[in-house]
Amino acid sequence: MAELNTPAAGVPVLDAATLAKDFPLLSREIHGRPITYLDSAASSQRPTAVLDAMREYDETTHANVHRGVYTIAEEATRRFEAARTSVGRFIGAPDPGREVVFTKNATEALNLVAHTWGRTHLGQGDVVVLTEMEHHANIVPWHMLAAEVGIVLRWIPIDDTGRLVLDDLDGILDGAKLLGLTCMSNVLGTLNPVADLAEAAHRAGAVVLADACQSVPHLPTDVTELGVDFLAFSAHKMLGPTGIGVLWGREELLAEMPPFLGGGEMILDVRKDGFTPNDIPWRFEAGTPPITEAIGLGAAVDYLEAVGMDAVRAHEIALTAYALEALDARFGDGIRIFGPAEPEARGGVLSFALGDVHPHDISQILDEYGVCVRAGHHCAKPLMRRLGVNATARASFALYNDEHDVDTLVVALDAARKFFA
Amino acid sequence: MPGLEDLYREIILDHYRSPRNRGELESPPAVRVEGFNPLCGDEIVVTLDVVDGVVADIKIAGTGCSISQSSASLMSAAVKGKSVEEARALIATFKGMMSIHEATLPSGAGTGDGAASEAPEPQAIDIDALGELAALQGVVKFPVRIKCATLSWNTLAQCLDESAAV
């Protein structure tokens, strides 16, 4: 496996230990030990650059956007819209100013599609295809629409290595109106062949909604290359703040979608007998948007671009390879790691079962070592059922993690195993 | 800062490793209730035989962490052979120890115990009456684990309600 660890010539490298110094929280101690933060798949930490940008905006520029004529209102609007443009460029949006909708989080972005596109295009008996590894955020909105208008859900299954089974893909997609799929599983780490699936879905006449929560923070993203129609993600998993998420949509689709919530900002005109909705993207942004958070997200994008997404990806492949080897070396058959065995086929998300020690207990012992991992069903209960478990423990990496973090994880896991032996 | 030894007492680990009253009673006649912890997906199945107002038999099935499993095991040992009134009193005392008071809590299995940290000052609780169960006292210092400890008790309460309704 050694050759997988060696970055190919020309692939940029990053120094995680140096980057970690940009993240104030990572200098914290837990129970007298340095924190080992391995839960970035749930939410990542924020660099000083993001925290400073938000503070600087609040201290110098804050006013409501799209409303005032005065200087700071105009500056606030410009900075808010500039953040939209950088986010759009970051994911290769052809028309960033029109195609990037700010939401509360990825969950709201996914619900927006189900609510507006879904309600106009789907009716009784229409088929929506999902994968077995979706997060609840890309399942429940469709269940709700099923209850409301009678759509039917079909599922792309996974195999025992945690990959999608695509043998009968055309059969599953036959007659489907929408394919909803995650770019990268938040449990298995599996990277799905999104471009191929999008192509197949389009052949079948389906629109493609991708949940990119776990991929946008960790690998280069280009919506045109992916060939999807909608892409949803959250700022708080990509070094940005909570309270803001993104829906990117192809301009033609967004342009003919009805509004989501009603109120200010989303209208051109309101009369006693009705209203005229605003142009995209503001049509989908009713009320005062998360302005400070958008500034923070813009700064997070700048930070990621400065490091380079190729470097982030190369680093996380190497770290994942190191972790897989280290866990196997220490625990062998005593640990079951879910998802693909090849670091290239996955992101830096490792869900595992350690003997029969319950994930809650693992997480509790690890906390004693300052190690933060997630224990639970990770909002993917259909996947948990497929894996035959109620819960897993999950360690996940970001650009600030290094081999030392993995070593600490292994030591703490060994302690947990011994404690419950 | 509470230490792990407050949480994982020897009695708890013992009941976790060798749970008492494992399995399921035939239902009917036994009352059977499933409890879920939505936080972690754990589930517990309590089957209960009440004969002449006495908990004649109880069994516990399902999966969970050491805290939920040992709490269920300790509970089964504590209520077996007790009258329904005594069992209910024990539930109240146990929840009191977990800083949960009936007035602040909707009844039934799987309900939220999240208000525990805002719960009113604990009333005087007769810890002695809890016997071995007092070993779970340390859980209260780990608020996220309180749900684990109370899952089986909420499920038992629902069993008692259902058997009273029969």
Ligand SMILES: Cc1ncc(COP(=O)(O)O)c(C=O)c1O
């Ligand atoms: C794959 C995936 N989709 C959706 C979500 C939901 O993100 P949020 O809670 O920020 O809306 C998450 C985060 O937990 C996720 O990992």
